[in-house]
Amino acid sequence: MAVRRTIVGIGNPRELEEALRAAYYLADEELSTAAYLALALGKPLLLEGAPGVGKTEAAKAIAGVLGRSLLRLQCYEGIDAAAALYEWNFPRQMLALRQEGAGQVDIYRDEFLIERPMLACLRRPEETVLLIDEIDRSDHEFEAFLLEFLSDFQISIPERGAIRAYQPPVVILTSNRTRELHEALRRRCVYHWIDYPAPEREMRIIMMRASGVGERAARAVVAAVGRLRREPLAKLPGIAEAVEWAEAATLLNEQGARWPEAFRRSLGVVLKDEDDLVHVAPRIDAILAEAQA
């Protein structure tokens, strides 16, 4: 196991937490520890959590802290090697052959290779962070293939042979946990379960992310959102929704709406499902009153 104690001047979890804060991401101690360990041990970081708790944001912030570009691979049902790894540029190969006529031409040169995120990350491990987003949406076969990739950081192209990263790349995987990932995949990664933030931290996130939201409004939003997350809703409000709600309500308030009214009118920002709105409607006044108290 190749251990690197210090990465871009970050030598412990606390320093990483500070660097992430400078990148406008408030990480708790558990997350910064997991992320630091993943970087130091050269292992992939697996982030699981409900939708909207900031998994993808965390990956972006980490890439920002490292000063690397983020290669994002969005998973979907049916994703295959051509979308994840590489593809040959057949039209260009054909043109090259035509142009050359009778002469010899190597059609498996780099210029005919279309890089997809995983290959790009292997070839430039020191400049990139690979984000494999929502891996729970992909098929089992892709997961198995990913396992192979993550254990050796190597892929093989039949026409070219194996391509191997000369240093372990930084790989971040996220999952919404709509299905369980293979044990083997979890085993290979450093794992962190991102939960909804504690009220105090969520308030700081809202104040940091939203412009011009007062402390009272932020506190009320956090309390109301926390209350809504305990309801049996189809789609629980995430952090982004909380931020938007605070912003929207503040805007309405500046235009003259009174406080509970501003929250109620901007409810569509936070609940985006008709059934959820109907479910909450009879009690929304009580929830808002309680949140403002």
Add this chain to the structure above:
Amino acid sequence: MIDSVIDAARPIAHFLGFTALLRRAGFAVAPEQTMAWLAAIELLGPTGIGDIRRAAHATLAPPPERFAEFDALFDAHFLGALDAHLQSEPSADEPLRAAEDSSVGPEPIFGDETRESGAKATGAERLSARRFAPGDEGETLRRFARALPSRVPRRRGYRWRSARGGPGTDARRMFRDAMRHAGEFIRLRRRKRRLRQRRIVVLIDVSGSMKERTQAHLAFAHALVRAADAVEVFTIGTRLTRITRALRLRNREQALATASLVVADWDGGTRIGAALGAFLAIPRFAALARGAALVVLSDGLERGDPTAMGDAVARFARIAWRIVWLTPLAADPAFEPRTAGLKAARPYLDKLGDGGSIDSICANVLDLASERAA
């Protein structure tokens, strides 16, 4: 030299003791995770017990729903906060045994085995043997077996293969063809994903309340195993028993007779939640349910803890592709789940259907592929 190795090993032993404790409590901890944990502890300093705990969370990766249990074990091991029930018997929450029909022929091995034993039964279980006679559902099952191959649920495979029509162009192949024709592309080749059969996992309730039906259910399972490629059959009662291998025998009477010998808990009580939990706790069994169509033949009358049943079904819902629960009680069109267990499980089921007769069970299984909503 040797002394220094032993000196270094002494503090490590305490950490290894914790991973051993985790394994006894049913957490899957791989050696590479243990190594990562030790490396992580060294990296972090460690400056306190918090570092060791956070490193354990990150590298040993307990599933989120077992965080509390994990932390309790951690406290018990490192802080000496001994929780009475944890101390008594680490695996006490899993008294349910899994048995396998290892008597019949060799079988491919699916993965790493952990705990499964044919350990002796407790007094609470009612173990009994039973003989089967062929019923009169032969014609229905023959029709079912004929119809099944064209209607099994399928999934798209990962690999492409060339085909007459399909969503993708087979550029690689066109290119090879072009070489043969002086660089001219003559035909557009297409390709598509290969379709593969989804595994069908059948769980048959053999408890007392299902007594009259178990024989017909086994006959149905036999027809299914014979007709489709990837099928796994288990019985659940007070134990979990895998009977797939017994049912592979061609002759039905023979197959059912063999199965009846393997199953030890005929007509006993029902602890469906515990049986499902045991299924999921054995990694190679749980792997069988991954992406599979799960068919449960049970009335859902749970004597154990109904929340355990709900939790187990919820976990199945995250692993399996689709869960169909067929209960004889649903033969009545006005049927509504009334038992606490089935009520807890209901939100996670894709379908709660009629399992009152072999005809309706066959029809439900044939409809597996067509009913997928999303």
